[in-house]
Amino acid sequence: MSDLKEVSIGSTKIIALKDGELNLPKEVLLNLNDEIQKNLEDETNKDLTLSNINAFLIQQDGKNLLIDAGCRDLFGPTCGFILDELKKVNVQPNEVTDIFFTHLHPDHVGGAISKDGIPVFPNAAVKVLSKEIDFWNSDDFDDVDVNGKDFANLAKSVLKSYGEKVVSLGPDAEIIKNVHVVSLPGHTPGHAGFRVDDGSNTFMHLGDILHTPNLQLSDPNISLVFDVDTDQGLKTRKRLFDMVCNEKILCTGGHMLTPKFGYIEKSGLGYKFDG
Ligand SMILES: [Zn+2]
Numbered sequence: 001m002s003d004l005k006e007v008s009i010g011s012t013k014i015i016a017l018k019d020g021e022l023n024l025p026k027e028v029l030l031n032l033n034d035e036i037q038k039n040l041e042d043e044t045n046k047d048l049t050l051s052n053i054n055a056f057l058i059q060q061d062g063k064n065l066l067i068d069a070g071c072r073d074l075f076g077p078t079c080g081f082i083l084d085e086l087k088k089v090n091v092q093p094n095e096v097t098d099i100f101f102t103h104l105h106p107d108h109v110g111g112a113i114s115k116d117g118i119p120v121f122p123n124a125a126v127k128v129l130s131k132e133i134d135f136w137n138s139d140d141f142d143d144v145d146v147n148g149k150d151f152a153n154l155a156k157s158v159l160k161s162y163g164e165k166v167v168s169l170g171p172d173a174e175i176i177k178n179v180h181v182v183s184l185p186g187h188t189p190g191h192a193g194f195r196v197d198d199g200s201n202t203f204m205h206l207g208d209i210l211h212t213p214n215l216q217l218s219d220p221n222i223s224l225v226f227d228v229d230t231d232q233g234l235k236t237r238k239r240l241f242d243m244v245c246n247e248k249i250l251c252t253g254g255h256m257l258t259p260k261f262g263y264i265e266k267s268g269l270g271y272k273f274d275g
Contacts, residue, residue: 007250007261010198012060012178015089016252016260019053019070019111020079024212030223030230036215048214051255053107055082056205057089058196063176064091065098066121067194067205068254070111082111083120096121100175101128102207102254103191104136104155105226113161126159127175129183130168132190133159135228146225147188184209184240186233187226193240193253204244206253209237213257217241218270241271 005016026040026049039045053075056067070082083093099121101108112120136155142148159166169175171183175194182193184207193207210216211224220237227233244251245264252260259275 005260007203009196009201009203009250010178012058012196012198014196014203014252014261015057015059017055017057017070017082017085017089018260019055019082019085019107020075021050021052021257022075022078024049024051024224028225029212029215030225031221033219036219036222049212050214050257051211052257053079054252054254054256054260055085055111056252057086057091058176058179060176060178063098064096065100065176065179066096066124067100068102068108069099069120071107072110072113072115074106074110079107080111093121094123096124098176099124099126100181100194101126101132102193102205103132103188104128104151104158105188105208106151106154108254109155109158112158117157117161119161119165124162124165126162126166127169127173128159128166129171129181129190129192131171131185132188132192133166133168135189147228182207184236186229186231186236188228195249202247202249204249204251206240206244206251208254209233209240210253211255213253213255213273217264217273218267220270245271 007014055070058065072080136152141152173181178198179194179196182195184191184193187208191207193205196203216222223230262273262275264271265274
């Protein structure tokens with residue numbers, strides 16, 4: 001197993017930035033079969049629910065494109081390290097030229113603003129699918145923990161703090177040269193990954209189609225309560241797993257563990273990630 005944190009696709013460099021890690025409570029998991037239910041009761045299997053919160057830096061032609069911004073202090077002391085990660089690769093926050101949010105959930109946008117709502121990356125153009133902006137800007141949210149008013153208020157604060165720097169994108173728009181949106185509806189309405197194409201080389205970020213790789217690769221039917229539309233999320237997950245598997249596309253995702261980059265391959269009734 002390699003510990004590769006950086007890959008290049010032609011002249012485009014993709015660097016994984018780990019914002020943090022946490023074990024998700026098993027209550028957020030849906031569609032568990034009896035065997036997995038039982039395994040989850042056993043404390044020694046706690047890696048099954050391990051998740052990482054990842055951001056990525058894409059460097060190309062003088063651009064520093066940040067993919068997602070981590071969660072700041074919203075999920076406790078094991079997360080919120082994006083600025084330390086950027087420092088390790090010698091990039092200052094004011095040198096980030098572009099940000100692409102795969103979607104506007106707190107673990108992807110929290111790190112983009114300070115507690116007082118000040119932009120952390122003041123020079124960045126902030127790119128998001130227009131469908132995602134419209135969804136979170138509505139006033140139609142209940143006072144619930146997941147996908148409710150708190151999530152919407154944070155999304156609205158981030159959009160407001162970047163103001164005119166926000167650029168709304170169509171479902172297959174170019175983010176920067178050679179980097180295109182891949183629309184992945186289900187997790188949220190405007191949820192997306194992206195692909196990098198350079199010559200014959202392709203790389204794909206699968207967004208949040210999976211949160212607990214140790215469970216969802218071997219059993220893609222497992223979903224999480226964070227999906228706005230669980231059925232559509234499930235269809236998108238299976239479609240993308242098949243696609244990157246059949247086309248042998250190097251990939252990563254918003255919650256991949258180590259290794260960050262690898263190939264999804266068929267394994268038994270499910271899949272495995274080979275880094
Ligand atoms: Zn996420």
